[in-house]
Amino acid sequence: MTRATSLLYLDGVSVSFDGFKALNELSLTIAPGEMRAIIGPNGAGKTTMMDVITGKTRPDSGDVFFNGAVDLTGEDEASIAELGIGRKFQKPTVFESHTVWDNLELALKAPRGPFATLFHTITGAEKTRIEDLLDLIRLNDKRDELAANLSHGQKQWLEIGMLLAQDPKLLLVDEPAAGMTDAETAETAELLKDIANDHSVVVVEHDMVFVRSLGVKVTVLHEGSVLAEGSLDHVSADERVVEVYLGR
Amino acid sequence: MMTSFLFRAMDARAGIFLAIMAAAIVLVPAGNLLVPEGSPFHVPTYAVTLMGKYLTYALLALAVDLVWGFCGILSLGHAAFFALGGYAMGMYLMRQIGTRGVYGDPILPDFMVFLNWPELPWYWYGFDMFWFAALMVVLVPGVLAFVFGWFAFRSRVTGVYLSIITQALTYALLLAFFRNDMGFGGNNGLTDFKDILGFDIQADSTRAGLFAASGIALVFCYVICRAVTRSKLGKVLVAVRDAESRTRFLGYRVEHYKLFVWTLSAMMAGVAGALYVPQVGIINPGEFAPANSIEVVIWVAVGGRGTLVGAVLGAVLVNFAKTWFTAALPDIWLFALGGLFVVVTLFLPKGIVGTFSQGWTALRQRKASADYEAGSDEPPSSPPHAPSATARDAEPQPAE
Amino acid sequence: MxxxxxxxxxxxxxxxxxxxxxxxxxxxxxxxxxxxxxxxxxxxxxxxxxxxxxxxxxxxxxxxxxxxxxxxxxxxxxxxxxxxxxxxxxxxxxxxxxxxxxxxxxxxxxxxxxxxxxxxxxxxxxxxxxxxxxxxxxxxxxxxxxxxxxxxxxxxxRSALGSLTLMAPDPAVRKQAAEAVFKSRDPDSIEALDAALAAETDDSVRTVMEQARAAAVLNSDLGDEDKLAAVEVLASMGTRQAMSLLLSVQSSLEGPVRDATAAAVTKIEKSIAAWDAAQNIWYGLSLGSVLLLAAIGLAITFGVMGVINMAHGEMVMIGAYVTFVVQEMIRTSMPGLFDYSLFIALPLAFLVSGAIGVAIERGVIRWLYGRPLETLLATWGISLILQQAVRSLFGPTNREVGNPDWMSGAFEVGQMTITYNRMWIIVFAMLVFAGLMLVLKKTPFGLYTRAVTQNRRMAASMGIRTPWVDALTFGLGSGIAGIAGVALSQIDNVSPNLGQGYIIDSFMVVVFGGVGNLWGTLVGAMTLGVVNKFLEPYAGAVLGKILVLVFIILFIQKRPRGLFALKGRAVEA
Incomplete structure (x- = not known):
């Protein structure tokens, strides 16, 4: 796939911290509408890759393009978010002293400038959208609850809901199943698959069961570059992947 | 749009606050001017001035609370904006003295004659006009805050680092204003004011008027703060306070929000300073002292940060205590103030108002859930816990 | 001065x-x-x-x-x-x-x-x-x-008097007599000087006499040859005094002597500029060591532990008061020990400030870990209490702390004057720095401290008693501040406000140098000291200080984490 037809295009991206190469000539392409799982042992560079895409970390070298044309290395977090890339963090980060409703309202796609928000009055359409999202993430009865009072799993879901409220073209989801019960993990997988119907999604996950249940193409990262790519069965069969994971 | 914006500021809690303020603005001057001196309801002039001073402190506390309580920017330099506003007003008052100064120079203030300055420096031009001085009262602190904030927030200086450079800012200004050649009276500052807008600054009626003006300014700024914090922008500010980088990933330009609220707050501090100066009759570089800025923070912490009423209440209570202590037990005051810092941060992190509303809501909730369990159809509509850090959902309470 | x-x-x-x-x-x-x-x-x-x-x-x-x-x-x-x-x-x-x-x-x-x-x-x-x-x-x-x-x-x-003193038996008197001739430039003294030079045995006195003679020669009606030689002697002096002398006679001279004088003035100007720079660097290093002493304890509590200790200045102040108390006791009971008073005060100041530090950590700060802004407020409160306590105990005015003999006086290096107190403070600051480095890098305690700072949970699970380490680290930082107080009592007024004067500067140093890095604190302190002293001649002391503050404010915008910032993901965690 070429840069022009891709949604996200990383080519030869390197990042180092004090001599430690977190990303080493990483190249990765996500097609529009695609859902991709990214796995890899600790320190493989998964989170750093997310940081580079969302503008938190500047790469030392390499290209990052969105929609085939927009150079992300020159943009900051806010404008990348505005371009349509949403991110869910490894540790769920919601606004704890806001209610569930307010969390969603803040995430909702709307003008982001200070004067726009100062004089903003919530519209009917926005209310409907929030109601829909509340249903989707099953937090309708908790709408007035402070986010701080939610359980860990509910926070994960709220964050996914906020991601959807942004209505991004591409969702970056970092370990959505971390700390969830098996039942919650299964539900989360279903939710993500629903979302993947009309969004591109990149999921970073440790949990192989979860990745298997997504049933999508898998990229294995190791020491900052791509080790293997393909279906989960394909990569599991790869000698090097087995070696990296089991340390043989 | 504007009306709905301001309308948002109104609820029961704001109503109680505004009613109390309105009563004070009417009753205190009346008690001073209309009630004869022997009457138990007479308010002596010194008390009017003292309370007027408290109100300007309350306004300063409000400004600090807006940035600290709602946006998490702990400013240790707000006294700088307060003092700049004060100096702008002081310059107007100096120009009003005219030939009544010791040296009788119609243009030059006394200290310039004393220093053999041949003519008025350019930055003193215009301060003979009240409207110009009033403009500068908000503009000078506003511009300084804008420039400072633009640099600081753009480079993402946050937390303790920001606190320390705000302290450096006010310290640098302190040193600068001590210099005679700055043209602001050096060590002695500006004083010996005669009149304001043509009224004798010592007269009872002027004092009462200044008290009322301080009250009105406080009410006005309170309504603005309330409207700002209850708007969607206010929610973004709280989001920035709690999870700054998360807010960025949602697409908000955090630096713009901070800059907006920071500049607004500095302007309010400037207004507070401008009202403070004619009431105490002097402005000198001591007002820039870093210790002053830190003291304001404790007023806010005592009252309850993130609650606007708390900031006002804290400022008035702590300063009342200060007045009382420094008169009755002067040696004890610093122990008391120091102890207050420690006790409040350790045991009362939400401050008086925050703790109170938390307790109040918990009580209501218990009652409500008891009703619910007793067979009520409706689940409790109020949130289980009021967000302690925001005034938004906190309940009005009788403490005011 | x-x-x-x-x-x-x-x-x-x-x-x-x-x-x-x-x-x-x-x-x-x-x-x-x-x-x-x-x-x-x-x-x-x-x-x-x-x-x-x-x-x-x-x-x-x-x-x-x-x-x-x-x-x-x-x-x-x-x-x-x-x-x-x-x-x-x-x-x-x-x-x-x-x-x-x-x-x-x-x-x-x-x-x-x-x-x-x-x-x-x-x-x-x-x-x-x-x-x-x-x-x-x-x-x-x-x-x-x-x-x-x-x-x-x-x-x-005049010449009779000159020769009387120039031939005096005490070399110091002879030298001063020659210096007096240098000032008066009296040509009548030449003869006396010549006689004195012939008899002179002390080299340093001889040099001064030669210079005096040169000064007198330039003022006399002797020939060009003598005058050229005189100009050379003065040029080799290289001092401001020689330059002003040459400048003042320049207009009365003619021909080659005048040219030689002009050349000599240029030469002296250069040498003076070099010495001035050296002197400025010295003053800067001296100020830098004061800053280092004040800031180094903070570098531990703030830099290593992340605790904003606004009472840090008061720890310095308490160290200075310990010195005062020690000296008072020595004065009343054992006056002979006065020269050792600082050595007695050092360990005591460390213990007193350190103990107060441990008490503060156990009593207040440990409840506030992870809430830096609250820590800032609480420790500010503590600083007010400590100040007022000292004010109640010792009174609000300055207390007299004396310099032992070996701390007073000065000596000259070329055209630089080096006072002993400044010199010892620089030496002392370096020793404290080195000692601290050693403690943190080479002792088990240092290892524990670093382990706790880097990963508290991991350190705890490896059996390190983290609360104990916290308290002692804070005590160490405070104790070092107390030691700094002993040194600063020698150059600053010992009053309850002593600490206030240092707290902002200390924070500037730590933040400028880079939090969590002692080397950064060293470089930061020295840089700020030298920059300050180089600005002073142009901008004046106050404006110089303002410029430094503005510089730091701008610098933090550019490098929000200081000169020697830690990089990488660890910072975000």
Whole structure:
């Protein structure tokens, strides 16, 4: 796939911290509408890759393009978010002293400038959208609850809901199943698959069961570059992947 | 749009606050001017001035609370904006003295004659006009805050680092204003004011008027703060306070929000300073002292940060205590103030108002859930816990 | 800098004391009439000579008196001869009389022909014995008569006086006499100088004499050759004094000498600039070490532990008060130990400040970990309490903390003056820094500290008692502040506000250097110190400081985590 037809295009991206190469000539392409799982042992560079895409970390070298044309290395977090890339963090980060409703309202796609928000009055359409999202993430009865009072799993879901409220073209989801019960993990997988119907999604996950249940193409990262790519069965069969994971 | 914006500021809690303020603005001057001196309801002039001073402190506390309580920017330099506003007003008052100064120079203030300055420096031009001085009262602190904030927030200086450079800012200004050649009276500052807008600054009626003006300014700024914090922008500010980088990933330009609220707050501090100066009759570089800025923070912490009423209440209570202590037990005051810092941060992190509303809501909730369990159809509509850090959902309470 | 301080630096301590004492004496003597500075200086020299060379001073004044009284007799030529006779005695005791003669203050009593130094007092004169310098009563206006001198005699007197002092037995006196000639640039002294040079054995005195001679030569009507040699001697001095001398004679010179002078001035300018820079660096390093001392404890509590300790300045202040208490106790009970007072104060200050630090950590700060802004407020409160406590105990005014002998005085390196207290503080700051580095890098305690700072949970699970480490680390930082207080008590006023003056600077240093990095603190302190001192000559002390603050504010915008920032993901965690 070429840069022009891709949604996200990383080519030869390197990042180092004090001599430690977190990303080493990483190249990765996500097609529009695609859902991709990214796995890899600790320190493989998964989170750093997310940081580079969302503008938190500047790469030392390499290209990052969105929609085939927009150079992300020159943009900051806010404008990348505005371009349509949403991110869910490894540790769920919601606004704890806001209610569930307010969390969603803040995430909702709307003008982001200070004067726009100062004089903003919530519209009917926005209310409907929030109601829909509340249903989707099953937090309708908790709408007035402070986010701080939610359980860990509910926070994960709220964050996914906020991601959807942004209505991004591409969702970056970092370990959505971390700390969830098996039942919650299964539900989360279903939710993500629903979302993947009309969004591109990149999921970073440790949990192989979860990745298997997504049933999508898998990229294995190791020491900052791509080790293997393909279906989960394909990569599991790869000698090097087995070696990296089991340390043989 | 504007009306709905301001309308948002109104609820029961704001109503109680505004009613109390309105009563004070009417009753205190009346008690001073209309009630004869022997009457138990007479308010002596010194008390009017003292309370007027408290109100300007309350306004300063409000400004600090807006940035600290709602946006998490702990400013240790707000006294700088307060003092700049004060100096702008002081310059107007100096120009009003005219030939009544010791040296009788119609243009030059006394200290310039004393220093053999041949003519008025350019930055003193215009301060003979009240409207110009009033403009500068908000503009000078506003511009300084804008420039400072633009640099600081753009480079993402946050937390303790920001606190320390705000302290450096006010310290640098302190040193600068001590210099005679700055043209602001050096060590002695500006004083010996005669009149304001043509009224004798010592007269009872002027004092009462200044008290009322301080009250009105406080009410006005309170309504603005309330409207700002209850708007969607206010929610973004709280989001920035709690999870700054998360807010960025949602697409908000955090630096713009901070800059907006920071500049607004500095302007309010400037207004507070401008009202403070004619009431105490002097402005000198001591007002820039870093210790002053830190003291304001404790007023806010005592009252309850993130609650606007708390900031006002804290400022008035702590300063009342200060007045009382420094008169009755002067040696004890610093122990008391120091102890207050420690006790409040350790045991009362939400401050008086925050703790109170938390307790109040918990009580209501218990009652409500008891009703619910007793067979009520409706689940409790109020949130289980009021967000302690925001005034938004906190309940009005009788403490005011 | 006050006049006396400057004085102290230019002249060795003992000489300075004598000088101060003598000046007081001459001023008392002076009360009646005006006396030129050079005269009082010369007087001092003679008196000093009398003190340091008792063998000569013991000469019997009565043996000299007839010779002195002879001065009043005869015409100018006789007086001149008599001056020669006095000089021939080689006794410095005759100098005041000669000096007074030159200034027209020497009178003789008509009744008995006795000679006195006289000054107007009321309607008559106050008389002073010219040999013992004791008061000799008063005399009416008509009872005494001035001994007249003409210009020729004055010249003779000057050179006579010059040779008297230039040949004095004490080298310090000879040196000062030569320095006096250098200032007066009197060509008549050349002869005396030549004679003195021929006899001179001390190299340092010889150099000064040569310089004095050069100065006199330039002022004389000697030939170009002599003058060129003189210019060279002055050029090699390289001091401001030599330059101003050359500049002042430049206009009166012609031809090659003038060119040589111009060249010499340029050369001296360069050398002065270099020395000035060196002196500025020295001052900067000295200020830097003060900053380092103040900040280094903070670098631990703030930099390593992440605790914003606004009471840090008070720990410094308490260290200074410990020094005060130690010195008070020594003064009252064991005055002999005074020179060791600082060594006694150091461990005590460490323990007292450290103990208070541990108490603060256990009592307040440990409840506030992870809430830096709250810590800031609570410790500010503590700082107010500590200040007020010290104010109640010791009073609000400055307390006197003395410098031991080895901390006072100064010495010169080239054209730089180095005071001992500044020098020891620099040495001390470096020692403290090195010691701290050693503790943190080489001891088990340091290892625990670093482990806890880097990963508290992991450290705890490995069996390190983290609360214990926290308390001791905070105690260490506070104790170091106390030690700094002992040093700062030597150069700053010891008052309850002492700490306040350092807290902002300390934070600036730590933040500028980079939090969590002791080397950064060192470099930060030294950089800020030197920058400050280089700005001062152009901007003045206050404006210089403002500029440094503005610079730091801008610097933090550019590098929000300081000079030596930690990078990478660890920072975000």
């Amino acid at each position: 006050g006049g006396t301080k400057k004085f102290k630096r230019l002249i060795p301590r003992d000489a300075a004391e004598r000088l101060l004492g003598m000046r007081r004496l001459t001023f008392i003597r002076n009360a009646g009439g005006p006396m030129s500075f050079s005269r009082s200086l010369l007087l001092f020299l003679f008196l000093a000579m009398g003190l340091t060379a008792p063998a000569l001073a013991q000469s019997d004044p009565e043996a000299l008196r007839p010779l002195i009284n002879e001065l009043a007799k005869g015409k100018y030529d006789d007086t001149q001869k008599q001056i020669g006779a006095l000089v021939a005695t080689g006794d410095p005791a005759v100098a005041p009389a000669l000096e007074a003669l030159g200034d027209g203050d020497l009178y003789f009593r008509k009744s008995d022909g006795m000679v006195f130094i006289a000054s107007k007092a009321g309607k008559g004169y106050a008389l002073t014995d010219p040999l013992t310098l004791e008061s000799a009563g008063e005399a009416g206006r008509r009872d005494v008569k001035k001994i007249k001198v003409n210009n020729k005699l004055r010249r003779v007197l």
